[in-house]
Amino acid sequence: MKLYYAPGACSLGIHIILEEIGKPYELGQVALKEGAQHKPEYVAVNPKSKVPALDLGDGSRALTEFPAIAAYLALSNPEAGLMPKDPLGQARTLEAVDYVTGTIHPHAFTRQFRPNMFSLREEDHPKVVEQARGNAEKFFGVLDRIWAGETWVMPQGYSIADAALFFVQYWQVKRVGQPLPPKVERHYRAMLERPAVQRALEQEGLSA
Ligand SMILES: N[C@@H](CCC(=O)N[C@@H](CS)C(=O)NCC(=O)O)C(=O)O
Numbered sequence: 662m663k664l665y666y667a668p669g670a671c672s673l674g675i676h677i678i679l680e681e682i683g684k685p686y687e688l689g690q691v692a693l694k695e696g697a698q699h700k701p702e703y704v705a706v707n708p709k710s711k712v713p714a715l716d717l718g719d720g721s722r723a724l725t726e727f728p729a730i731a732a733y734l735a736l737s738n739p740e741a742g743l744m745p746k747d748p749l750g751q752a753r754t755l756e757a758v759d760y761v762t763g764t765i766h767p768h769a770f771t772r773q774f775r776p777n778m779f780s781l782r783e784e785d786h787p788k789v790v791e792q793a794r795g796n797a798e799k800f801f802g803v804l805d806r807i808w809a810g811e812t813w814v815m816p817q818g819y820s821i822a823d824a825a826l827f828f829v830q831y832w833q834v835k836r837v838g839q840p841l842p843p844k845v846e847r848h849y850r851a852m853l854e855r856p857a858v859q860r861a862l863e864q865e866g867l868s869a
Pocket residue numbers: 670671672693698710711712713725726727728762
């Protein structure tokens with residue numbers, strides 16, 4: 662199995678899940694800033710030119726899309742306990758993962774980091790960034806209000822939803838330098854204590 666990733670990108674969440682599972686895997690770094698995602702070698706791996714992508718090592722097309730990769734890893738490694746066993750618990754876990762990857766990632770952070778993807782007019786970019794910063798505050802606030810677990814997102818315990826939430830928390834704190842609301846902040850601190858998170862950060866050359 663090989664994870665295609667970029668240091669500090671959303672693939673960090675999948676990297677953490679692989680470290681939590683603890684089975685051998687390889688890492689393949691994709692230099693996004695240099696445009697390596699558009700080069701034929703990587704397009705052959707992931708025609709969508711994005712990370713994460715997980716080569717399953719069985720000759721099949723690499724698995725793409727964070728929620729699909731995370732669910733696959735959790736369901737195919739039940740002993741790691743990364744997904745609740747009951748159907749509603751599983752649906753709630755995927756609900757949280759989808760909020761991170763489908764709403765928070767694009768509309769709070771991609772808008773800030775790459776405003777050109779949201780408006781072709783350069784003069785609009787400061788407004789796009791400002792709107793995205795407001796979105797981040799609003800979206801983390803929603804998570805704080807609906808928080809159902811104790812330390813972890815799910816009341817059943819640690820899951821793939823925690824690894825997903827971590828990469829956007831990391832961006833908010835380390836890249837944007839903005840605070841998190843109390844329960845989300847407590848979760849972020851607890852994530853930083855996990856050896857799997859520490860290993861993933863270290864392997865990506867990132868500070869805790
Ligand atoms: N829908 C994809 C989005 C993945 C994504 O946006 N990845 C970013 C890194 S955080 C990327 O590869 N960007 C490269 C680019 O857009 O050129 C998923 O959930 O996996």
